[in-house]
Amino acid sequence: MLPEELQERLQQKIAAAPRPRELAIDVMFAVQTHYGFLSDAALVEAAVMLGMTPLELEELATFYDFLYRQPVGRFVIHVCDGVVCWMFHEGSVFDYLCQKLGVCAGQTTADGVFTVLPTACVGFCDHAPAMLVNGVPYGPLTPESIDRILEKLRTEYCDLVVCR
Amino acid sequence: MNSLPEPILLRNRREDRPATLDEYRASGGYEALAQAIKQYTPRQICEMVKDSALRGRGGAAFPAGLKWLGVKEDAPHPRYIVCNTDEMEPGTFKDRVLVDADPHQAIEGSILAGYAIQAQRGIIFIRPSYEQGAQLLERELEVARQAGFLGKNILGRDFSFELDVHRSAGRYICGEATAQVNAIMGHRPHPMKGVHMALQGLWGLPTLVNNVETLACVPHIVRNGPEWFRGLARTETGSGTKLYAVSGKVNRPGVYELPIGTTLREIIEGHAGGMLSGGEFKACLPGGASTRYLPRQFYDLEMDYDTLKAVGHRLGTGAIIVYDQHTCFVGATLNLMEFFARESCGWCTPCREGLPYIRDLLWRIENGEGKEEFIPMLRQMAGHLAKSYCAFAPGAAEPVISLLTYFTDEVREHISQKGCPFKNVQKPRPHLWYPPEE
Numbered sequence A: 001m002l003p004e005e006l007q008e009r010l011q012q013k014i015a016a017a018p019r020p021r022e023l024a025i026d027v028m029f030a031v032q033t034h035y036g037f038l039s040d041a042a043l044v045e046a047a048v049m050l051g052m053t054p055l056e057l058e059e060l061a062t063f064y065d066f067l068y069r070q071p072v073g074r075f076v077i078h079v080c081d082g083v084v085c086w087m088f089h090e091g092s093v094f095d096y097l098c099q100k101l102g103v104c105a106g107q108t109t110a111d112g113v114f115t116v117l118p119t120a121c122v123g124f125c126d127h128a129p130a131m132l133v134n135g136v137p138y139g140p141l142t143p144e145s146i147d148r149i150l151e152k153l154r155t156e157y158c159d160l161v162v163c164r
Numbered sequence B: 001m002n003s004l005p006e007p008i009l010l011r012n013r014r015e016d017r018p019a020t021l022d023e024y025r026a027s028g029g030y031e032a033l034a035q036a037i038k039q040y041t042p043r044q045i046c047e048m049v050k051d052s053a054l055r056g057r058g059g060a061a062f063p064a065g066l067k068w069l070g071v072k073e074d075a076p077h078p079r080y081i082v083c084n085t086d087e088m089e090p091g092t093f094k095d096r097v098l099v100d101a102d103p104h105q106a107i108e109g110s111i112l113a114g115y116a117i118q119a120q121r122g123i124i125f126i127r128p129s130y131e132q133g134a135q136l137l138e139r140e141l142e143v144a145r146q147a148g149f150l151g152k153n154i155l156g157r158d159f160s161f162e163l164d165v166h167r168s169a170g171r172y173i174c175g176e177a178t179a180q181v182n183a184i185m186g187h188r189p190h191p192m193k194g195v196h197m198a199l200q201g202l203w204g205l206p207t208l209v210n211n212v213e214t215l216a217c218v219p220h221i222v223r224n225g226p227e228w229f230r231g232l233a234r235t236e237t238g239s240g241t242k243l244y245a246v247s248g249k250v251n252r253p254g255v256y257e258l259p260i261g262t263t264l265r266e267i268i269e270g271h272a273g274g275m276l277s278g279g280e281f282k283a284c285l286p287g288g289a290s291t292r293y294l295p296r297q298f299y300d301l302e303m304d305y306d307t308l309k310a311v312g313h314r315l316g317t318g319a320i321i322v323y324d325q326h327t328c329f330v331g332a333t334l335n336l337m338e339f340f341a342r343e344s345c346g347w348c349t350p351c352r353e354g355l356p357y358i359r360d361l362l363w364r365i366e367n368g369e370g371k372e373e374f375i376p377m378l379r380q381m382a383g384h385l386a387k388s389y390c391a392f393a394p395g396a397a398e399p400v401i402s403l404l405t406y407f408t409d410e411v412r413e414h415i416s417q418k419g420c421p422f423k424n425v426q427k428p429r430p431h432l433w434y435p436p437e438e
């Protein structure tokens, strides 16, 4: 169950919207941020609040990149595999990151800290190769800078920007 | 050549932070809104935009004024405007820079569009990667509201307008105007064919969708006049400046605001600091992933809509992706097709089935399994993409078509050598890494 305070806040927002359905993404983001991902139960909770069927929400949840229907780590790394970053992939950032963390695309590290997801251009092509960690952009990446970033994330508190 | 001409849209850009309301106002910000509301009828604003010859900066280059005038005076209410800040095409990042530099400019442009078509509500649609931009806009929208530029009876007149941010959860097709309308309404964002947005957009009511760069030009047009705006261009039929987003193998990737019609050579060698050392210009994609490769022979071409059209190309978004001589174009096109195949919304068959097919042919060619007959097959499949439901698939076909136009020799070399001739120069790796088998 969502905490009462969060439920109230979302319900107020929904009541104020001309049409609740407009808020489908916002509500799913909020629920996802709370639970870490959108489980079946979480999806049902969101659907009830919005007055939509779970299937109607599922249609959306499975469509978008930044809604996670499976458990993810505390940090979700969206690595850009757009064409500009690809150009700088000598010694591929993606390979390095995956090897370093011992996962392949779409997987979460055993300690539940990092999930690595390939993502289309994240809009920081002037800093290629680039990635987003919980919505915060990093680039241009090198194996050394990746080491530093991962270390920092492991040891320091980091504010969550988008989802989880 | 290195000094930038006076920027217009990026006049308030600073290294460290976005411009504040005061800074925006000090540079003339919100004067246009006051003028518009006090001196001009909504129709006059539409006419001004039409006279300025402003064309849509979101890729399709549709004349903005014509689109605005398409919302008839007796059209039903409420009406809506959408400020398209989705920008998910690989290589594009100008809208991010534009919003981050001067959020109030995007806001004023949106309000002016709202006034021009007498809309009640505006929505800024923004992608999740730009969450920082979304939060900035939300904060500054509140500032604008406090200052009386938004809300009821703006500047004491009888025009009321609300503007808010709609977050997307990230999918390229949401940038397409009709898909965006579905996305905002909370429906699965597939495009809609044959829908006339000026009549039936959001919730079946008149809706205007414009790119944020298009809207950002409007305050300047209202303040300085359409003729001034046309005069900014280097070409006869062009107008205004353009945010050229340069990326790839150049020394200074970034967004450069230049008169529209600046030549490719000037943009790359002057503003973007030339090619990275050891690199030579081989070709670029002039306007994001869904345009055609523009090879060396067009280095001195003026980068404008009509000049590119005259040589069979499109300026698209003006996101210039620069490739050097070490780039394998089969590999680059394969990367683009991976993107398009993954992002296809799946609604129609030519796109959903055709793109993976093209990707597989390119994959085989790149990996030494290519055959001569793949070339006509690629051509045919790229041709089929034109039969799709929306403009996504024809856009995806552009790199393939131009690969076959300009770089057939390179494709053939892959086939005859049974592999990528660039393998030792630069290694285009597969995207997904799998752990070595135990």
Ligand SMILES: Cc1cc2nc3c(=O)[nH]c(=O)nc-3n(C[C@H](O)[C@H](O)[C@H](O)COP(=O)(O)O)c2cc1C
Binding pocket: B055, B056, B057, B058, B059, B060, B061, B062, B064, B084, B085, B086, B087, B088, B089, B172, B173, B174, B175, B176, B177, B178, B209, B210, B211, B212, B214, B215, B390, B391, B392, B395
């Ligand atoms: C697949 C696809 C993706 C698009 N993505 C965007 C986008 O991210 N931003 C944008 O402004 N226009 C995008 N467009 C163009 C829009 O459909 C529409 O033409 C544009 O937003 C209108 O604004 P403008 O006339 O000011 O350019 C896209 C079009 C297609 C076919």
Ligand code: SF4
Binding pocket: B173, B190, B191, B343, B344, B345, B346, B347, B348, B349, B351, B352, B388, B389, B390, B391, B392, B393
């Ligand atoms: S062309 Fe592609 S993106 Fe457009 S409707 Fe068809 S499947 Fe969807």
Ligand code: FES
Binding pocket: A080, A081, A082, A083, A084, A085, A086, A121, A122, A123, A124, A125, A126, A128, A129, A130, B090, B091, B092
């Ligand atoms: S291609 Fe990687 S950020 Fe744009």
